[in-house]
Amino acid sequence: MKRWVIVAGGDLEPADLKELRREDRVIAVDGGVLPLLKAELPFDRAVGDFDTLSGEGVLALKKRGIRVEELPAEKDVTDTQYAVEQALAEGAGEILILGALGGSRFDHSLANVFLLEKVESAGVRGEIRNSHNRLRLYTGNGREMIVERGPFQYVSLLPLSERVEDLHLKGFRYPLAGATLLRSDPMGISNKVIAPRATIRASSGRLLVVESSD
Amino acid sequence: MKRWVIVAGGDLEPADLKELRREDRVIAVDGGVLPLLKAELPFDRAVGDFDTLSGEGVLALKKRGIRVEELPAEKDVTDTQYAVEQALAEGAGEILILGALGGSRFDHSLANVFLLEKVESAGVRGEIRNSHNRLRLYTGNGREMIVERGPFQYVSLLPLSERVEDLHLKGFRYPLAGATLLRSDPMGISNKVIAPRATIRASSGRLLVVESSD
Structure with missing residues (x-):
């Protein structure tokens, strides 16, 4: 039962990525791809509407062999919620969400916190972390x-x-x-x-x- | 029924203080005194343990005629919660909390959001605001x-x-x-x-x- 790490598009300090272990499955959510690319860390999948990433950026990801799921901008669930649902559907043993807090929009932070309930309800351990909070x-x-x-x-x-x-x-x-x-x-x-x-x-x-x- | 504005010690941009109206009663909470002093805006009361303010700073507030309540660092309620309880006890018609979000500690932001329930339960309109969120x-x-x-x-x-x-x-x-x-x-x-x-x-x-x- 692998740990899945979801790197969302909220505030992320480089130190936060030290949480990643080689054996983790990693999903980058939208703007979350950028710190991963910058730190040259491998990841398995990228999901999002990628309004912050150019078409070239998306192509570059695909060339690296990263599975990219371009989600419509208008949908019922947030990109991070979609990533959590994927991780649960594929049998995650544990889910850690990075980049879940901060950013200008407080609704996104709060929705991410409430997602811990969805994870917990599936019988899976969930955690949100940044350098100041767990x-x-x-x-x-x-x-x-x-x-x-x-x-x-x-x-x-x-x-x-x-x-x-x-x-x-x-x-x-x-x-x-x-x-x-x-x-x-x-x-x-x-x-x-x-x-x-x-x-x-x-x-x-x-x-x-x-x-x-x- | 006056509006009370509580200026808490979370992230605060100068533009956030534009919400203040002359007729508001204003309580500054701990670090929240600093942006008010910097913007030379009047306030009625300062509460907190003032670990971020020197003894001189506290004295300067008192000299300006501002009522200062130094709270112990160890207590059951947060400084902001104490301020909200004061505003409710003194018959606030409406409560606006600025500086309630952001800062490094997410527990403080979340506790402030949950305080809206306490305000609402007292039959008073409550609001948390910053330049990106209401x-x-x-x-x-x-x-x-x-x-x-x-x-x-x-x-x-x-x-x-x-x-x-x-x-x-x-x-x-x-x-x-x-x-x-x-x-x-x-x-x-x-x-x-x-x-x-x-x-x-x-x-x-x-x-x-x-x-x-x-």
């Missing part, structure tokens, strides 16, 4: 999610469902035992991991787990 | 929300609740009649207003209405 989704079903003490300074817990019930946090600076969090009243911002491995557990609800640094 | 919340209760054809090129409709039922869009390039939208399957990205005034109506659910330009 976003994962925890679905409260009694199981434990582990947050390792790592490069990120803060961990914020933001309910995506209206509420998250019976939330237990262990190994955090601000632990919780059986708490309820509401989406409309974010109380879980800027927690910190103080144990080598902290754990999150809840009985119901969906929680965005955002690790970040200033 | 975010409002529509609560599906059968009433109409108007989106005027204006400076923004796109309108995206993103369910914040799990689903939005019986959605009707009129005056849009892609109209809808009685549709259901799911948060996990964003289908409402990049719609366009084609009438002078378009309308949104749904029977239940909460919908983020994001107007944006590239």
